[in-house]
Amino acid sequence: MNPSAAHNNTQLSPTDLRLLRRCIALAAQALTDGDEPFGSVLLDDRGEIRFEDHNRVARGDATRHPEFEIARWAAEHLTPEERAASTVYTSGEHCPMCAAAHGWVGLGRIVYAASTAQLSAWMSEWGIAPGPVAALSIQTVIPGVPVSGPAPELTAAIRALHAAHYGIITQ
Incomplete structure (x- = not known):
């Protein structure tokens, strides 16, 4: 992880927050389905x-992240101009694989509820080993893409979903 990577912490709009809440609902659905809690x-x-x-x-297919699926869908259904003008909302900051797919397909702005740094810190606190891929910020993988996040008002909800996934009891 690159802890010095800057995040765009500009004020999120009511629309941004509404769509991030939709991402959290999708993440909760993933958890209900027995999967890791991410939604986009x-x-x-x-x-x-x-x-x-x-x-x-x-x-068993570790590439089935929602951000990667968005990139695949967009490549098949949107023009390059439509992709560049779009926004991807997601419950968690893109992993390097998803960030690369986002960049290669030419999608626009990214808005996320919780950062890679936050998730990494929670996992460390809970004694969960990091994943097999380096935890890099979006800006490290695809510099120049507009990024907004994290959303402090949604941190507790995201943390609770991940805690539930790992069987962590939080107060």
Whole structure:
């Protein structure tokens, strides 16, 4: 992880927060389905949700992250101009794989509820080993893409989902 990577902590709009809450609902659905709690939404430049998904890695395909699925869907269904004008909302900051897919497909702004640094810190606190891929910030993988997050008002909800996934009892 690159702890010195700067995040764009600009004020999130009511629309940003509403769509991040939708991502949290999708993450909760993933958890209910026995999967890791991540959810994401693709919004076009007219404010229409074009695609949404949640993690589907429980069956063994570790590439089935919702941000990666958004990139795949967008590459097949949107023009390069539409992709560049879109916004991806997600419960957790993109991992390096998803950030790379985002960059290669040419998607626009990213808004996330919880950062890689936050999730890494929680996992360390709970004694959970880090994943097999370096925890890099989005800006390290795809510099120049507009990024907003984390959303402090949603931290408790995201932390609770991840704690539940790992069987951690929190107060």
